[in-house]
Amino acid sequence: MMDFGDTPEEAAFRAEARAFLDAHMKLKAKGAHVSRAMTPDDVAASKAWQRLKAENGFAGILWPKAYGGREGTPMQQIIFGQEEDRYAVPTTVFNQGVGMAMPTVMTFGTPEQLARYPRPALFGDEVWCQLFSEPAAGSDLAGLRTRAVRDGDDWVINGQKIWTSYAHFADFGMLVVRTDPNVAKHAGLTFFLIDMKTPGIDIRPIKQISGASNFSEVFFDEVRIPDSQRLGAVGEGWKVALTMLANERFTVGKAEGPDFDDIFALARQTDLGGIRAVDDSAVRERLADWYVKTAGLKYTRLRSQTALSRGKAPGPENSILKLVSAPKLQEIATFGIDLLDMAGTITDPEIAAMHGLFQQALLYAPSKRIAGGTDEILRNIIAERVLGLPADIRADKGLAFNQIPTGAR
Amino acid sequence: MNFDFSEDTGAMREEVRRILRDRFPRGAVRQAVDAGARFDREFWAMLGEMGWLGVAIPERFGGSELGYEALCMIAEEVGAALPPVPFLSTIFAGEALTLFGSEAQRAKWLPRLASGEAIGCLALAGDDAVKLPVVDGDIADIAVVSRSDGLYLVKLEGTAREKIETLDLIRTSVRLTLPAAMERLEGADVPRLLDRLAILVAFEQVGGTQAALDMAVGYAQERYAFGRAIASFQAIKHKLAEIYVALELARSNAYYGAYALEDEADLPVAASAARIAASKAFSLAAQENIQTHGGMGFTWESDCHLYYRRARELALNLGSARYWRDRLIDHLDKAA
Numbered sequence: 124m125m126d127f128g129d130t131p132e133e134a135a136f137r138a139e140a141r142a143f144l145d146a147h148m149k150l151k152a153k154g155a156h157v158s159r160a161m162t163p164d165d166v167a168a169s170k171a172w173q174r175l176k177a178e179n180g181f182a183g184i185l186w187p188k189a190y191g192g193r194e195g196t197p198m199q200q201i202i203f204g205q206e207e208d209r210y211a212v213p214t215t216v217f218n219q220g221v222g223m224a225m226p227t228v229m230t231f232g233t234p235e236q237l238a239r240y241p242r243p244a245l246f247g248d249e250v251w252c253q254l255f256s257e258p259a260a261g262s263d264l265a266g267l268r269t270r271a272v273r274d275g276d277d278w279v280i281n282g283q284k285i286w287t288s289y290a291h292f293a294d295f296g297m298l299v300v301r302t303d304p305n306v307a308k309h310a311g312l313t314f315f316l317i318d319m320k321t322p323g324i325d326i327r328p329i330k331q332i333s334g335a336s337n338f339s340e341v342f343f344d345e346v347r348i349p350d351s352q353r354l355g356a357v358g359e360g361w362k363v364a365l366t367m368l369a370n371e372r373f374t375v376g377k378a379e380g381p382d383f384d385d386i387f388a389l390a391r392q393t394d395l396g397g398i399r400a401v402d403d404s405a406v407r408e409r410l411a412d413w414y415v416k417t418a419g420l421k422y423t424r425l426r427s428q429t430a431l432s433r434g435k436a437p438g439p440e441n442s443i444l445k446l447v448s449a450p451k452l453q454e455i456a457t458f459g460i461d462l463l464d465m466a467g468t469i470t471d472p473e474i475a476a477m478h479g480l481f482q483q484a485l486l487y488a489p490s491k492r493i494a495g496g497t498d499e500i501l502r503n504i505i506a507e508r509v510l511g512l513p514a515d516i517r518a519d520k521g522l523a524f525n526q527i528p529t530g531a532r
Numbered sequence: 533m534n535f536d537f538s539e540d541t542g543a544m545r546e547e548v549r550r551i552l553r554d555r556f557p558r559g560a561v562r563q564a565v566d567a568g569a570r571f572d573r574e575f576w577a578m579l580g581e582m583g584w585l586g587v588a589i590p591e592r593f594g595g596s597e598l599g600y601e602a603l604c605m606i607a608e609e610v611g612a613a614l615p616p617v618p619f620l621s622t623i624f625a626g627e628a629l630t631l632f633g634s635e636a637q638r639a640k641w642l643p644r645l646a647s648g649e650a651i652g653c654l655a656l657a658g659d660d661a662v663k664l665p666v667v668d669g670d671i672a673d674i675a676v677v678s679r680s681d682g683l684y685l686v687k688l689e690g691t692a693r694e695k696i697e698t699l700d701l702i703r704t705s706v707r708l709t710l711p712a713a714m715e716r717l718e719g720a721d722v723p724r725l726l727d728r729l730a731i732l733v734a735f736e737q738v739g740g741t742q743a744a745l746d747m748a749v750g751y752a753q754e755r756y757a758f759g760r761a762i763a764s765f766q767a768i769k770h771k772l773a774e775i776y777v778a779l780e781l782a783r784s785n786a787y788y789g790a791y792a793l794e795d796e797a798d799l800p801v802a803a804s805a806a807r808i809a810a811s812k813a814f815s816l817a818a819q820e821n822i823q824t825h826g827g828m829g830f831t832w833e834s835d836c837h838l839y840y841r842r843a844r845e846l847a848l849n850l851g852s853a854r855y856w857r858d859r860l861i862d863h864l865d866k867a868a
Contacts, residue, residue, distance in 0.1 A: 124601070125791045126534050133533070198533075391868060401865055404854070411857040414864065415809045419781030422788045425535040432533045440784070443777045499766075505776055506769035510749050513764040 127425070129202070130432065136199050140206045143179050148210040160335055161214065166250070166292045168213035173221075173247030183221065183245045187229070190241040197431045216289045220244040220251030224297045227367040228316070231355040236316065240295070252293035252319070254284040254341055255364065259529070261493075262500050265308045265361055266519075266527070269343060271300040271315070278302075278315070278353075280323075280346040286494070290326045290339035293319050297367060299360045304525040311524050312360030316352045323347070333486035371495065380484040381477075383417040386410065386455045389477065393462050400462055409458055416451050420444060439509040446501040449491035456484035535787060537601055545605050548584070552613035561614050562835055565701045569616075571671055576617045580648020585619070589626055594643030600793040604735045604786070611739025611846075614838055616702050618651050618668035620736060624729055625652020628676040628683060631728070632720040637685060641674060650674060654729075655686075655708055656850070665698050665705035667849065676717070677710060683720035686711065699841045723859070724796075727803035730850050731789035734803075737810035737846050738786050741779045744817035744839040748772055748824040755826075768824060775817045782806075782813035801867075804860035811847040811856075818843035 129137055176182040177191055184200045186192020193199070225241045232240070243249040260267035269282025280300060287296070296317045303311035319326075323346035328336035355363040390401040390410060400406045423444065427437035459481030460467035472479040492498050506512040519527040537545075555575055564572065579585055587602040589595025603623065610619050626645040629638055629652075644650035653672035655663035660679045669675065670693065677684045692709040749772060752763035762768050785806045792802035818839040822829035829836040847853070 124534075124599070124794055125536070125787070129533065387864065387868065391865065401861065407857050407861045411804075411808055411860050414860060415785060415805050415812075416781060418788065418805050419784045419809055422535065422784035423780060425533065426784060426787065428533050429536045433536075440780045443780050446773075446777060447781065499770070502770040502773040503766065505773040506763075509776060510745075510769075510772055512749065512752065512769050512772065513761055515766065516760060516764055 133198060133202060133432070136195075137202050137206060140181065140203045143181060144206055144210050144212075147175060148212050150209055151211045160337060161216070161289070161292070163292075165214060166216055166289075169216045170247040170250075172213045173215070173217050173245075177246045182217075182247075186221075186225075186241070186245065190225075190229070190237075191245045198428065201428055201431065216250050216292055217244070217247065219253050219288070219297075220249070220295075223253070223367050223370045224251040224295075226370045227297070227363060228354065230366055231314075231359075231363055233351075235351065236354065240316065249294040250289055250292050252287050252289050252296045253367075254287055254296040254298040254317070256286045257283060258285055262497055264364070265312065266524075267299065267301060267312070269298075269300045270304075271302050271313060271348075273302070273350075274347075276350050277347045278350060280315075280317075280343045280348060282343050284341040284343075285329070286338045287326075287341050288338055290319070290341055291328075295319060296341070297354075299364045301524065302357055302360075305523050306358075307522065308519065308524045308527065309361045310358055312364070313357050314354045314360040314363040315348055316354055317346075317348055318352075321346055321348065331487075332489070333483070380452050380488070381455050381459060381480050382452075383410075383413045383455075385477065385480060386413060386459050389459050389462055389481070406462070409454075413451060413455060416447055420447055439505075442501070442505050442509055445491075445495065446498055446505070449488070450498065452484060452491055453488035456481050456488050460485060535791070537605060537787075537790075541601050541605050544602060545609065548606055548609045551578075551582070552609055552615060556613050556615055559833075559835065561616060561702060561838065562833070564616055570702060570704055571618070572616045575615060576648055576651075579617060579619065580646070583646075585622060585626070585648055586646030588623075589630060589642050589646045593630075593638055594646040601790055604732065604790045604793075607732050607735040608739035608742075611736030611842075612743035614702055614740075614743075614842060618653065618671060618703065620733070621653040621668035621672065621703075622648075622651050623732060624654040625672075625674060625676045627728060627732075628654070628717065628720070628725055629685070631725060632683060632717040633685070634718065637715065637717070641685075644673075652676065658708075660710070662707060662709050664707040665696055666693075666708045667698075667700065667703050667705050667845075669693055669706035669708050670695055670704045675708065677708075677714065678722055679710075683717040683722060683725070684710075684714040685717060686714050698845070700845045701838065701841060724799065726850050727799050728793060730803045730807040730856070731786065731793055733846055733850060734782070734786040734789055734806035734810035737814040737843070738779065738783050740839055740842055740846070741775070741782060741810070741813045741817040744814070744821040744836075744843075745772065745775050745779060747836065747839075748775070748817075748821040751825050751828075762824075771820055771824065775813070775820055778809075778813035778816050782809040785809040800859055800863045804856045804863070807850070807856045808853065808860065811843075811853060814839075814843040815847060 173182060180193045181203055183192030184195040184203060188194050221244055225244050228236055228240050244251060255264060257267045257269060271278040271280045296319055298315045298317045299312055301311050302313040323344045325342040327340045329338050329340055330336055387410060390406055391399060393400040395403055423440050427441050430437045463476055469475045470479050470482045475482055507514055583596050584606050586595035587598040588600050591597045622645055626642060629641055641650060645652050650673040651671050653666055653668045653675045655666040655675045655677040658664045663677060666675060672688055675686045675688055677686050691711045693706040696705050696707050698705045752768050753761050755762050789802045789806035792799045822836045822840060825834055825836055828834050
């Protein structure tokens with residue numbers, strides 16, 4: 124029979140995690156929705172929390188013991204995440220370094236790199252960022268143009284990266300660049316670990332549609348990087364990048380922001396000319412749809428966790444999570460605002476319903492449908508990897524990178 | 533965490549699937565319909581012998597008591613294969629009697645329903661005098677009938693029944709004029725019964741969705757246009773990906789429904805969500821399967837219409853989407 128309980132081993136780990144969290148952190152206040160740019164104080168708090176977790180065996184649950192990890196199970200990782208999510212812990216700047224970058228270093232790194240990088244990342248001393256996307260290379264990441272040219276024992280880098288989180292606070296970056304434009308696009312890439320203090324690197328914040336800046340552009344002007352900072356072989360950059368993106372799946376959590384409970388609460392408290400919005404049949408149709416999707420995502424996660432708990436790999440059902448949750452967030456934000464009628468446009472958190480939760484979400488929801496794979500790319504992935512349909516026919520197939528047709532650039 | 537069917541159910545699924553595929557390869561059901569032989573009596577007898585009809589019926593009443601997980605799994609496979617047998621109708625009647633029948637009613641009918649010796653059906657639509665449409669009412673021995681004052685058990689032998697045309701080609705419906713002699717099912721909680729049946733239907737719908745998606749995926753890979761398989765066009769790939777998304781949302785909600793059949797604390801919400809998600813997924817898959825097949829899908833011989841028809845029938849047989857949306861939101865509202 125189905126049950127939602129932990130196995131005895133899982134229950135013991137959960138108790139251990141709770142005891143640790145209780146000793147150091149307070150539970151989240153109910154309904155706390157905080158969304159603001161990271162300050163240096165926030166980064167310091169994240170570093171301190173990361174160190175504490177690492178010292179107590181909760182930072183690198185899946186990591187080898189040799190690097191300070193626990194060598195635990197994916198289920199333990201999930202359980203710690205569930206428990207940590209209940210507490211008011213600092214916003215982390217370590218997802219990319221600990222969850223994505225260092226596992227990739229462990230796969231491809233030289234002995235020197237392995238001795239140098241994983242431990243300081245795990246213990247909160249060094250922050251990593253990702254330097255993949257470019258203005259002309261998003262979904263088609265392998266079409267990136269930032270160049271690296273060999274010069275003695277160094278490489279010289281010129282170009283531009285974009286959509287980098289924590290670039291200002293990062294000590295190192297995971298950088299993929301083009302080292303050979305005369306071969307097919309995937310074959311001419313090489314991967315580097317770059318010190319973000321290197322001369323010639325210029326970091327500029329991007330102003331988003333909300334007016335906030337959560338990402339940066341990173342410019343490279345004659346930046347010299349020693350060949351010893353290369354991760355993987357020359358021309359092997361695509362393979363390294365794919366390895367890192369595969370690890371991303373373990374770090375992407377639940378999308379923050381208004382969900383079914385919030386829009387349901389709003390519909391219960393909103394008056395539509397004498398009846399509550401929640402009693403209006405048109406509103407009910409939307410609410411029912413979002414409930415079913417929210418519940419469907421929750422139980423889909425539980426199906427995957429069941430596979431992990433049984434020591435198996437999760438099935439392909441995981442691939443629907445972001446494709447459902449991101450558009451749902453945008454729909455809920457829009458509908459919440461519309462329910463408020465003419466007052467819905469007010470963004471001032473002192474005046475707006477639920478402190479502007481829906482208005483804020485309206486302006487960041489579009490990013491959720493783009494970052495980490497657009498809706499369109501995710502549908503391609505489901506079609507090709509889950510349903511087994513053929514790959515797209517590509518206009519750039521078999522061409523050297525420098526022969527591929529481009530637009531204005 | 534154990535939110536999936538057991539290994540035993542998985543092994544039994546393989547067996548159930550193999551039997552259904554062997555008996556009803558593509559086209560077999562339509563050919564039977566064309567020949568005017570809707571009800572496959574021989575296969576029905578096999579189902580009884582194999583114990584598929586009694587998995588949720590207590591052992592002391594002739595069932596195997598394997599449990600609802602097995603029943604949900606069989607319903608899913610039956611929903612995919614569309615065999616011409618009154619499976620769901622008989623399960624409906626058995627569930628109503630198991631829940632609300634007197635000891636004597638259960639002792640009399642459950643063993644016969646479990647063995648396939650008797651066929652049951654459920655009569656919800658209509659008024660207190662005449663019920664229609666009653667699916668499988670032409671071949672059923674008993675009907676569980678809802679009236680404004682409760683549920684009744686009606687023996688159909690000798691009662692006035694006339695066949696009526698419905699969207700469903702595989703199962704025949706009748707207009708049933710209720711006789712004077714009816715046995716009341718005391719204390720029957722109709723909404724609870726509907727919740728439980730909706731979860732079983734959700735599994736049928738999930739099976740139908742998967743089958744329609746598989747048909748569309750298969751055809752899109754075989755069919756060439758403009759020098760390439762149409763499955764290589766994003767317009768087709770994205771359509772099929774969206775069906776997969778709807779299917780998995782429906783499947784996950786149905787799994788929670790299967791859990792709620794055992795632990796009823798959250799039954800109304802679990803059943804409503806399973807019903808809404810599965811109706812939506814099956815409707816989408818059935819209509820887009822035809823669309824993916826193009827003109828071929830509009831032909832009788834394509835079989836696409838069997839799912840297209842069944843999708844509507846299952847979406848309505850326990851009340852339309854409005855009833856289930858209201859049930860869902862009312863319960864969430866009360867709990868908030």
